[in-house]
Amino acid sequence: MANQVEVLQTLTSSLREIQDRIVKNQISAQRESLGDTIKSSPDFQRLEPHEKASVLALLKRFRDSHDDEELLRYYKAVMRFITGSRASVLEEPQVLLAVTGSQIAEVDLWRGVDDTILGLLQYRVISDRRDMIADPYSSSCEWAFQYPTGHETHASLSEWLTCGSGIFLLLGNEASGKSTIMKYILRHERTRQCLKQWAGTDKLLTAPFFFWCHGTELERAEEGLLRSLLYSVLLQDTRLAPIIFPSEWTTLYSSMSSGNDSSDPGFGPWKIEGLRRAFQQLIRQDQIPLKLFFLIDGIDEYDSVSDIERFPDFIKFLSVELAASKNTKALLSSRPLEDLKQLKAEASLILHQLNHNDIELYAREALERDENYRAIRELNPERSEEVLRYIARGSDGSFLRAKLAVQIITQKLEAGGEPWETEYNLLGPASQEWYRVIWSTLDRFTKSYASQILQILLVGTDQRYGGPNFKDSMTLIDLALAVGDPNTTIEASIRPWNLGQFQIKCDQIASSFTKKWPGFINVDQTAGHKGWNAASRIQYCHRSVPEFLAQEETRRLLLDATKGLEYDFTPRIAHLKSVVQHLKVLPSPLPKEPARCLWNLATQGLLAAKQIDQSDEAKKETYTRLLSELDRTMEHHHIALQRGPDGKFLESRLQDPHGLVALRDRGLDARRVAKMHWSNFHFDPKCSHDRFWNDSFLSLTIQFGLNNYVKKALDQGSKISQRKRGRPLLSYALCPLPVAPYGLITQAMVEILLEHGGSPNQKFVNTCCEDALIWQWETFVDDNARSITGAWAESQRVADARAEVILLLIEKGADLSAEIKTARGQSLPARRVILDSLRAWASPDVYNALKESVEKAENSSRKKGGTIWRLRK
Template sequence: MDPLSALSLAATLVQLVDFTSKIVSKGYHIYNDTDQALPQNVALEYLVTDLQNLNARLHHHDRLSCATRDEQALEDLSASCAVLADELVSRLNKLKVADDAKHRKWKSFRQALKSVWSKEELDAMAAKLFEYRNQLEFHVLLSLKEKIDLLEIQLSNHFDRLDEATKCIIRMLEQNETPFTNEFKAQNTIIAKLHHDNRLHVSKEHEKTRVEIIQAINAHRVSKGESDRVVPILGATSDARKHAVVISILDSLKFPSMCDRYDGIDDAHKRTFDWIFRHESNVHSWSNFSDWLVQGAGIYWINGKPGSGKSTLMRYIYEDARTLSLLGQWAGSPDNLTVAAFFFWKSGTADQASQTGLLRSLLYTILSKHKTHIPAVFPDEWRTFYDRKSAQSEFTMLGLFEHRWTLKQLKAGFQRFFQIDLGRVCLFIDGLDEYDGDHTDTISLLKAVASTNIKICLSSRPWVEFQEAFESQPSLRLQDLTFDDIALYVNEKLTENERTFFDQEPLKISYFVSEIVTKADGVFLWVKLVVRSLLDGLNNGDSIAEFDRRLHELPSDLESLYTQVFNNISSRYLAEGSQIFQIMRATNNWKPKATHSASEIRLCALTLSFAIEDTEERAINTPAMLISDDEIVKRVERIDKRLKVCCAGLLELSSKPSLCRNEPREDGNTTTVLERSRKLSVKYLHRTAKDFLDNDQILANIQRATTGTNFSVYSSLLKSSLLWLKICRSPSQRIRYFRPRLELPMEIAYAAQEESNTSNVELLDELGASISRLRPVKADFLDPKYSIMTYERFDESWPDNFLFLASRFSLSTYLAVKLVMPNTKTGREGAHSYLFHALHRQFFVPPDFTGILSEHTVDLLLQYSSRADIKEGWICALNYIVNAHTSLLRHGDAALMLIKIFKLFLDYGADPGLRVMGNERSDGPREYSVSDVLDRISAYHPEAAAEVYRMVNRRSRFLYRAGLSRRTKTPDPRKWHSRYH
């Protein structure tokens, strides 16, 4: 019998013996998530199912040849356990009763078993189990110790087939934490002697695999340095496992707003922009685009004024079938062609305006077609995802495996991809001027990538840096080429109006069209705004003279036109318009402080409706519900009208409401009305409109309209978040969706506190109740891919106590109100204290986030903490400082805040002699004294730190003289991390 099979069988036997022993013990109960005894039949169902699963694994165990007596003992023990399990399953099934039966509760399962077994039979079974346990401890492990190298098993490709329980046993044995007896600890010494021989064997196998993979990698022209990193991760693994890793990497590259800008661009008016695929020989003001698609190389640059229609043209080109047809001629065949696009949007989320977002989007599209090359493009990341995959499937809901892509990783992957010969690639990148960063960096990256096999179509404003970079490339200037398009658009819009007078005055239409085209000077956006204003006049019954006067009164530049439009908002709508403008600005500028899952607030029509139309009382008193489709449609239609009336069209929905049209989902089903409503996001009319509304004077006018009212931007969004939780249809995977649903409203609650220092007690109380309703319960973990360990870790990570969550998110004003209430438990609840949750949560703040730790929250919680709680919090605080990313310590007043927290703990009697472990040094963990920890932050605020140094010294001397000074056992933060990782 090979060692791996022996270990797997032993693991199954351990579980079976332990499980059945508990069943026949005198006090075995099963509890549900409310700590109440489960109903009889439900409890039996759990027991029978678990026991049958364990027994099935024994029955399906391959009966292999046994070379030794100990191996034969293992097989014999397996057969005996299987017989015992069959008998116990049979007896348990007899206990099931009808729903209306009496006497449904037992003190224990042993008491219940007495109804189908005698006391003597139960005692005999218990004795058998004790005997089996002894055999397992002494006979079986004697054989295992001679054959198994625990460390090398984890390197074996067969290890992938082990379930989580078996892996857990291996690691426990390795760490001398066996579930059996202390005698096993001595086995490690004996087992270690075999380490050298097994390592040689495994190394030979690895070298063989390495040679094969290097040859495969070289075929794709990847450097040896990269192939060295690919080698350890491309072993003989199952296709299903590889596929799961591929999907995980692709999912991590996606981001929620990736397609929002593209979807929000208006379709080109019919028959406009068709000239891009035709090029008359007498026109020399622009480079032939069709020729470039078929035989060109490098970059094609589309430039134009703000509002000239660059994005509309780029979408038109990207969607038109002629583009793919012409590119197909260049590539030779469709299979040899890869096309991807990205549309920058400075008025959107951070991802939409960043180089990180650009690369994630392009790589997602490209690698979706070339999945087999993901390991070569991202070798290190592939290994990371692969190593974590088994744990990720179980702990996704904890959010511990959410990959944060760095710009360095993405750039490296982007460049690696184009080193691989995968045919021909064409990229379309719109709005390069809307990139929120150093434009020369992006220009350099794209120019370096462009080649004979990779061409890029770009669009931007004609800024100097772009002119210098692309002046030698094929290009066109859009405003010079759209006069006919503008004339066509204006003519059709004016003549299709029912109240037009042009059928009586046909000659006037040519005059007005010519006037508009001349004043527009190629700016399509100006034309749309002017035509909208003129049509409003026609609908109001304007005569030809009034129409002409209105046209000549309209400014010819966009900013002046925006000012006129803004000033024309009726006074009765100013307050509501102000609220909408402020909410839009807040969501557009949203930057979470601690949680990546809350990285975006998607201001869809329904979110805005909840924020401005529903009162706080309604949000609190509304029960959990399923909102009707009719109400969704009505709310969306109202918001569409309010944006036009209250915001003068400067804000609009990303697309026309079409909630009744069914759309397919990836799983083959059709989307719901609620799902489709989420796509109707509120957006700025144009980037120039956002720039206008962000002007200091205009912004002051907007805010003045709500001065003196109780309006709060983030309290309104908190109210909206609460209503979203209440209408939320419970998903089939509510474990997976719990974390993002929790963290966004909690981050918004923190922002509301920072905005107005309000406690929002009633809203937050109801938010806590709603979160509790959505919180996964133990029954959700009955899926085979989860285990009871999963639930325990989840329960510890996300405790069902809203005050703990409030502590984690530093909701100090709320805590100040709740902690003084007589029915609030202020002491330790469960495994950890309030201080622990406030401080330990900061370990998981990404390095580029500022965090939400607050000295006010710490000060408040210290007042309600015991000495044990203070010690636990002190350890957390020291570990946080030791392991904090340098960029976080340098951020604003973060270091000063940490120094203040340091001082607070010392004021409350924290031990200055405590020592903690830190992982800062490259040569491994080391111990840090309190003074060492203070050294990490003192350089940023030396004066404030000097006082704390004096406090540490004074208190240390006092404790020494009092005979209380001692060297405290060094706490290791990795033990805490292991609870969550």
């Protein structure tokens, strides 16, 4: 009977294949006439404009396709699309009573496809830069709407917004307030009113983007710009998705209509070419009456490692596409650059020539808040007004110059001087010279203190990753605890601080960089908070500060200032010191969600350790001792979490399946948990796993890529990898933590573990190699690499590193005959998992080398009788 069923299933499958082949041949032969037939059909004529435009976009792809499978997919998508009415259900909820269940299911399918595309476009920091830009002072920047541009067609920004086209360029020198005014324009009601007049009866869609050269890769590259603009547009009208992304939309539609999971999109990463094509589809489409307004701030901050050489090409692309579209206009801001001439802007404003009144008003408001200045003004109002006017003129349109002048004036007033005694020469030189002048006025002690802080901030930018639990910048308390002798932290006992102790520490350091050496860094002051808020983020006063600090001459100045310290200062170790100190002084009881708080701090410390580990500082004994203290302190808190206020182990309530009997375990389970290593505890839900893994501090340092630390530990105990119970150490390296950056683990770590007894075929639940391939499939296929960082370039780097790891496992005898069971229950050959998961992501040379290695291993297997040779130890 079973054999008959199998025969019947095989025949049915064969008949389907034959039927599909016949359909494909018919469709291919009649593709032109089929398209015309569909467009003239009553079903097509009943569609609303968005739906017609979507079908036309799909039909264009249908006509251009040369692949039979793709051709059939497009045809099925078109036919299914025109059988339902999307608009009536989406826009008139009351119609739901009259539609069939199949129509509702179809609308749900459409929504699922649209939402998946939105999810693939979105990235974590998509609006971070805009949110952190300061709002304007009481000056409303209203002049920006009224000031004549000198252009013969458009007399002002408001007139261009109302009836202009193409590109309006807002130019401004360094620190002239470009980003602030762009944010102001974006949020102003007048902008909306002008654009509505321009749009008329057409639907108006707006999309902003703020470049940031000190942000993540996506915040400073063309990929981030295009993904952000397309995401913003689709968020306002998801029905545009089939028009903008016909190929991707159809692939998803076909997959999801067949019952496949929406998180398996079936296509690869976003690449610049594909995103540009989508952008062109959006602004060139003429089926849907739309008006599009883009606001792009800081195109001079375009600064991607992978894209920097493409900047002129990027400018040309913007110019050509925006000029060609009658329904699209864009407001752009930038420093003056030669490349911008290609934009051929319709109109422009020169910000640093027009903002003097704003600067004078800023200086007035800032000085009026200082009681010493108010007292001087009462005695000599004319001289005080003269100082304000001088600041406005001498700043040459730069808010930063004005800010530095105000800070120096208030500093001098606090010391008993008068505002007109200020060294006005600060207003003349370029910004890099301002910082040098300020630095030269500091005494030796202040220079030493400031140098430590600035060096700590500089290396801190290396530790920014895209994971959900990682900070993008240091907080005030992070910085306060980083400064000082690390040996003091190592030798300190675990003793909670009260809020007053935290406040004193924060006030001390904040007063230093805001009063003794202002102009370099600042901290957001929380409204209504007494004193400085420990959780406030540290920020550079301006982007020119890190540019100044990165200069070779400045680095020498910073290093010279810390030479006389009584202890060995290294900025990366200071980051690790900060975390260990923080763990030791956490208040008692611990903050809300104590487990998450502890895990985030430990993660922050291990990321700092990664930076140390790949430098010469890894040889320092301080590094190893700080890691030991991090481990010991986390263990202390881990055990404390298992106890109640009375010091007794917490009791668990045991319930029978029917809920009839409930017993308390008298703290037995809490005792068991307390005996586990703290990294085995479920601090973060994403890291939840069974206790029998028997995690250790060594396994955790493997997952954070601490190569030198791990090698030293294994060298000291050569059999340590064999002695560990539970999950093999190699498996940790092959399956990165879901909350840690995947780029932390490299081929070097895998080599270290293999040299110390690891084997790709060592079995736990699965073999190490099988676990590696399961992770690889889930990351690059099921998740489409979204969990890496969202940037194509970073995803490719991770994929290339992964390919190198797989090459090493193959070399060491990994079993390529294995069937890999994925998280969704699929059973796939190891060869397919290796190649299919990385095909769209790895660079061509790396992928070809991997493919060649797999083929060699298979040929070798055939020669040895059909079974892949396995490395056994």
